[in-house]
Amino acid sequence: MEHRKIRGNVIDIHVAIQGPSDGPIVLLLHGFPELWYSWRHQITGLAAQGYRAVAPDLRGYGDSDAPAEISSYTCFHIVGDLVAVISALTENKVFVVGHDWGALIAWYLCLFRPDKVKALVNLSVPFSFRPVDPSVKPVDGMRAYYGDDYYICRFQEDGDIEAEIAEIETERVMKRILTYRTPGPIIIPKDKSFWGCKDESIPLPSWLSEEDIAYYVSKFEEKGFSGGVNFYRNFNRNNELLGPWVGSKVQVPTKFVIGELDLVYYMPGVKEYIHGPMFKEHVPLLEEPVVMEGVAHFINQEKPQEILQIILDFISKF
């Protein structure tokens, strides 16, 4: 596996690359609070099948740069980084696989730069339109629906969640989040009860090892969580800036997969959207969405071989 830094959108983006240099590129985009490492199984699997797997640490994460200003984390900044990564590696279109924030960014990459994406496999987060009238801000909507302790609301105030996390071991934070299986919203009351007791160990599932956790811990201890949390702090700003794409469609062939226990599946309107006509209306080249039984949010780590196979089966068509 090769590790490289690519600069094209003003900052350095760290990428992990594996696979033949002439292989079709598959760009793998992680979510929160993850890293390129979340794709470790798919990277080796894709490379073995002749693809060139490219997994960046997104801006703010791991070994990529993390600008200090919150305003540097709009979806446009992140898509800009990925356009630079793609352009540095190839003139052709690439395959894209996204999960969580990576999936949301992938939708935007397809909207802004359909000239760069051959086909898309997106996990967990379906497409969502900017409403015609932007006067209801997304975070206000979430606050009204779930309350102030909803994790996205708790992430808004600069420095707030960082201070809370600083009082809890990074290892506990990572384990708590990566093992979250409740098919419902993450509510983080200010009493820190969400993180559990210091003496209560958090058992790891079969698909997550102590070494895996140690890798995440080392990177998040070095970088902190602000970079990743800053993505959430731009929900409202993104909404303001997405006016040009009202009514626009994602014109990229797409495969969508979500875990049946994924908290996203239980967010207001999501089930109806995924199974109703609007998803296909907005993404005309969408294949029938797949709901994976018994699987929670971190689907590419929980079911690595199944996800790898889904990716291979889909991209082999193009």
Next chain:
Amino acid sequence: MDLTFDHSFVKVNGIKMHVAEKSPSVVGNGAFDGVISRPVILFLHGFPELWYTWRHQMLALSSLGYRTIAPDLRGYGDTDAPESVDAYTSLHIVGDLIGLIDAVVGDREKVFVVGHDWGAIITWHLCLLRPDRVKALVNMSVVFDPWNPKRKPISTFKSFYGDDYYICRFQEYGEIEAEFAKVGTERVLLELLTYRNPGPILLPKGKRYEDPVSLPSWLTDYDVKYYVSKYEKNGFTGPVNYYRNMDRTWELMGSLSNAQVKVPVKFIIGDQDLTYHMPGTKKYIENGRFKSHVPLLDEVVVIEGVGHFLHEERPDEISKHIHDYFLTF
């Protein structure tokens, strides 16, 4: 004059937009009711102007069968001017225009677009972001400037022209507004609208505006009064905020790095326009680089002896250029 235009207000992208329209009347003829299609031209003004700058083209082209639509852009005239200085990036303005096209023409419809000055810059971005909404474009005065990670706008201007360059002087919130207030709205507008120096606009602090300004033939007292009335009511902050967002827009447009403008374009510029004399522009047009970024650039017209406000200086000539080009689609 106002009476010959239809004025309306449309809710777009969270703001209320003032739109002027001049369209041929659709006279019902029984069998043909509602079936007559009138191609739409969207006219986008620049700084320091208004929808009004397009009056000649709107009259001429509507009489040739086009629906002509000219908004006051966000921050200008009778359109809303949001308080927040960072609500004036290209993405905000293009969002307004998509909302406008959806509301006034239809949400799957394409339009012809004519842009000038800031209107031209916005139009380049409109074409980059939503080429599916633009049938063809006549853009004027400002060439397409592809995104460059090494050229952040304000520091680039500063290095070319120094701190007194007007764009640099516009940066500090409230500063130029206070200076303009001292000089007076009418005098400021006259200075800018009659500017004919092919060099850069420099506004050193404490610059005096004492020499008499004579109106050129193409600007009447009535025209000036109209502009002054709107700018006196709303001030210059909205329009100047566009310049205050050039760096912000640049940060966001990395996502459109190396994207080509994929819309058919005719580009017109006056050879006395200060933009024509900006370093590198002539070469950029002549050596093919402009076309490499705008592959469907069909024609570049350089009009001799004409300055920045070319559509006001030579209204008939510009209207003819527009009509001749759009006829081919």
